[in-house]
Amino acid sequence: MISQGFNLTEPKSSVNGTDEREAHPKFWIAAYTRPRSEKKAASELRKSGIETYVPVQKQLRLWSDRKKLIDVVIIPMVIFAYVSMDDILTIKRNPLIIKILSFPGQKMPAHIPTIQIENLKLMLAQYEEKVEFLQGNFSAKDKVIVVNGSLRGLIGEVKEVNNDTTTVWVAVDILGGTIIKLENRILKHYE
16 A cells, blocks of 8 residues: 555655755756857757757748748857756766856856746747847946947946846046946946
């Protein structure tokens, strides 16, 4: 007779009666790949038993002699992997992986909330218009640098963020400063 509350199919650990999922929790991470190697790196990691995700969207590409619907990588040189700490070394050893992303000043891989990956998957599966990835998640007081256009190299502090624009404060010590609205796509975090 099997008592309720026990699942005989779950492997048990010898430590405190925990199952393998509790002993080795999984989480999403992001890793930089070599240029144009996202799909191949993800495929190699899947062969090692690691779940991966490469954000792609079908887009129509035009050539002089034809049109073709192709999968376009939305975040160049980045793949996501659903891993436990035991999988990190396997990822680091892959020759197509440059590095695993971490927060500034930390050595541990940055954990990406599952809901963010699920939202990305949903958006790319359902939205038919071209999706662009904007690098940077700006908030008030962040330091930013202009990376394109006539103001390239300008460094300022974020005052306000809207959908497509960011208001940047360029300080002149003691006197105050100037404010300018810039498109988010030409800004990058400045460290």
